[in-house]
Amino acid sequence: MSNYLEIPDVALTPKCLHKEAMAYMLEKHRSSSRMSVETYPSRSFKEMKEEEYIQILKDKAGRRFEMYGTVGEFLKNLKIYSRFSESYRYFKTPNEPYQASPIIYYNLDNGEYIQKSDFYAVLQNIICLKLGNISVQALSIISVHLKNRESETSLELSRELFTLNSSQIIEKFKALAPEIWNDENSLRLKFLVENAFHDNLTAMPRLYLGNNYSTASSAIKSIQKLINNRRNLFDRTVRTVRMFEDGTERFVMKAELSDVTGDVSLKSDDKIHVLHTMSMQEVMRNYGHLNIEFIRYPVLRAKHRAVPIRKLGSVGPLDFYVLAVDAFFELFRSIILGAKMFQKIESFEEFSTSFREIEKDFMVECKTPFFIRHSLIEHMKLKMKFSSSRTAKEVRNAKKDGLTHQNLKNELKHLGLVDIFPEIEGHAEVVYRHVDSVKKEKFLRTCDLFDAVEQCQLICVLNRIPNLKIFLHNQKGCERFLGYECEHCEKEKDAQKSLKNLKIESSNASMLKQYSQPALSTPNDCEKCSESSKTLTETQSELKMSKDQLKEMEKKVLDTEKELSEVKKENEKIVQSEAKKTEELAEMKEELSKEKQKKREKEEEILKASKENEELEKAILKLTAGNEANENKIQKLLDGITNSSTNNQKTNQIDEKTIEESTSTTSVSSKNAPLVIDCLICSSQIKSGQEVIRCPLCKRRFHSNCAFKWRKDHTQCPACNGDLPGI
Known part of the structure; x- marks a missing residue:
């Protein structure tokens, strides 16, 4: 029997494999991996390994396929996913041979059972192994008949095909199993016959079709006979x-x-x-x-x-x-x-x-x-579909020497997940530790990085939707979640521990009471009677004690169960309350985050305005200095005109005494040398062409930059100590 549980290679088809792979992959990954049966290589499926077909899918899918691991890992998971009874209904391949191997189930006494629908797959496997080189076309007709078996049909001999045209041959094939020929099956049969026949009367196409017809008719006749003779195998007799x-x-x-x-x-x-x-x-x-x-x-x-x-x-x-x-x-x-x-x-x-x-x-x-x-x-x-103009980034490949905790944090930032989940980096360490503990190879790979990124986001979602945490706990899904710690599980463990301790204490108290009961006295009439009476009294006493203890234990158990029920109810109330608080806290955190963002924006605006104000003050000082410089030039021109009118002989001479009286910091190297003036603030020389500012009271000049810095901390002129309202 075990020889007929595995699907033979001749029954495996690329169409089924492709549909199963498409169903396993994420919806967003299917469009890039789609291809028709015609795009498969010309070699037959049994001549080509399944890995080669999956490799074609991987090449078409590109980097998105990395989340599934290697081709071998994908194929291994695909075989787990696609092996279940009547899988052809789910994958919508009713016109293909059975692809899922039958499964042996066991009852509570380890008796073996097989699902009724799987037994037809066993019949298909028997036919394949017994007939040997059966064609896919003939096998498809047999398999569809097995899937749609309703009534017995009369069979014709294949030699009659030599006298019929293509249309008549198609009708003969349909007569083998009338119940299976829907539009899709009929179109497929027409394609098969016309491709092999082309209304040609040569013997080779007819021989090919005749072999298929003979194989299919013989197999269907055998199936009908087997079902009729072994009706108990197909009729449900056991509940x-x-x-x-x-x-x-x-x-x-x-x-x-x-x-x-x-x-x-x-x-x-x-x-x-x-x-x-x-x-x-x-x-x-x-x-x-x-x-x-x-x-x-x-x-x-x-x-x-x-x-x-x-x-x-x-x-x-x-x-x-x-x-x-x-x-x-x-x-x-x-x-x-x-x-x-x-x-x-x-x-x-x-x-x-x-x-x-x-x-x-x-x-x-x-x-x-x-x-x-x-x-x-x-x-x-x-x-859950939504519209967004934002473009999502792809998860990058892990390094050849593996993935580190910091790499995971960097990837979360790279994907932009920190924007919507500011707390997500805090979950990276525990998720990384759990993903590393279940890795398949020496180093963590890109598929492991996909898992870690998924788990980090899911933890953030659960923490923001408390009802989902309760659902996951009630459906026993907490342990399947890497890096997730369920507070509801911890509370239940604590409650169970308390109940266990309470039962132990109750048992100890009951035992102590049993051994502390006083012995009963018996009458001392005769020795044998006395002993019998004593034994009876002790037995009755022990029986009474046992009954009392049993009642006491039952009462304590009921009280404990009642207490536990109240604890559970209280716990549920606490859980609901905490869920509500968590939800409110999440809303408050979100509001706080918005307020912080607004505050940040205001600070940035204030800083920008401060910088603009500072630039404006500098511009004002520069304009003030420029105005004062123009005033000095005009005044010098006026003085020059006045001096020239009163004393033309003194135009090219400078009175050293007058210069020394006007400024104590001016030094003259020779009688005809230019005037040298120092800035009192920085004690360096004011050179020709430099921007200066003059005190409106004592007319003393300073570097404009020095005056600006001085004015920030002082209100008096460094030369005359007078107020500086004009600077």
Whole structure:
């Protein structure tokens, strides 16, 4: 039997592999990786390794593919993701051979079970191995018949094809399994026949079609015979219910339990997009007396997506579900790494506004696992669409020698995430430590950097939306979140520890009371009677003590359970209160951030105005100095005119005594040398062409820069100590 559980190479098709890969990749990554079947290399699929096809997808996707790791890692996760019963319905490949290997399930006694739909895949595998070199065309007809089997059909001999034209041959093929020929299948059959035949009466095309016809008809006839002879394998004779296992959690779908027990009230809480569950403890307590076979059904996950689970009894391609906690991670991975929403929006409020419309789908009050229809997740993603003119940056490649804690911080800055999440760098260290602890290779790679960037953003989102933290805790998703510390988990651990200590104390007190009871006296009539009476009395006493202790223990257990219930209620109130406070705190922080930004802008405006004022003061001083220089020139001209009119002989001479009286700092090197004046502030010479300022009282000159600096700290002239109103 085990030989028929693996899908033969001849049944594997590139179309199926491509559709499975597209479904696994993020929506934003699919457009760059799309290609038709015709773009695949001309070699047949069985001649080419799957890795080569995935390499083609990687080359077309470019740098976006780096988040999935190597080609081998992607293919490994893809095989986990795509192997589930009736996967052809989910990936919409009904006209292709079965691609997913059948799965063996076990009941609680380790008895082996196989899902009914998987048994048809086993039949396909048997046919492939028995017939050997079967063509893909013939296998497709057989597989579609297996998927759509409804009624037995009459079969014709292949030799009749030699007397028919292409249209008649097409009708003969359709007669093999009338139920399978929809528009798509009919078009495919027409393409097959006309390509091989072209209405040509030569023997080779007819022989090729005849072989396919003969193989398909023989196989279908064998299948019909096997099903009729082994009807017990296909008819449901045992009442079975899937028991889902997710870590230590065990639960069933209420809808499936309702179909078996007939208790319709179990479905009362279900909605069109939501299926509720019941824990196995509650199932055994209420329905354990019924003869139900529980089949262990593990919840499987690839790295980037959970494996879809079909609702039993449905046939539509949309009746596939995942756990709500998996829907949560898939949605936010699409938002963070696919749409890069937090790199594009201006404020977190933009995200909050969009998220409010779908937040109700993550039912915070539900404390048991529940399933969400996969189509609802796609609807959520559409609701989270937004318009933005900002361009998001791509995550850069990690260095060959690995990724460091500082590299992660630098990448968060590079992506612009610090703008919307100022606190995000504070989460980098703990996230880096956890990502490093689960790395697959010696050094952290680019795919690990993608994981770290995603986790840092998700922590920031959870801290700002307290209801999401409660949802994640109630759905047991905290431990799957790298670097995340759940305060609700810590409170529960503390409560359980307190309860355990209380039980130990109660047990010790009960034992102490048992051994402190006084011995009862017995009558001393005869020795044997006395002994018997004594034994009976002791036995009765011990029995009474045991009953009393049992009652006492039951009372204490009830009291403890009641106390625990009150503690839980109180804890829930505290959690809700803290959630509300956290939300208010987040709003206050956001308001404070806005106020700080406004304050920063005002300070910048004040600084700018101060600089402009300083420049203006300098300009005024320069203008003042220029005006004074012009006044001095005019005064000198007037003095020159006056002197020339009174005494023309003294025009070229300078009275040294007069010069010395006018300024004590002027020095003359010779009688005919130019006048030399020093600035009293800096004690350096005032040279020709330098800008000067003159005291309006004593007419003493100073460098303009020196006077400006002096005026900042003094109001008196350094020469005459008079007020300087004019400077």
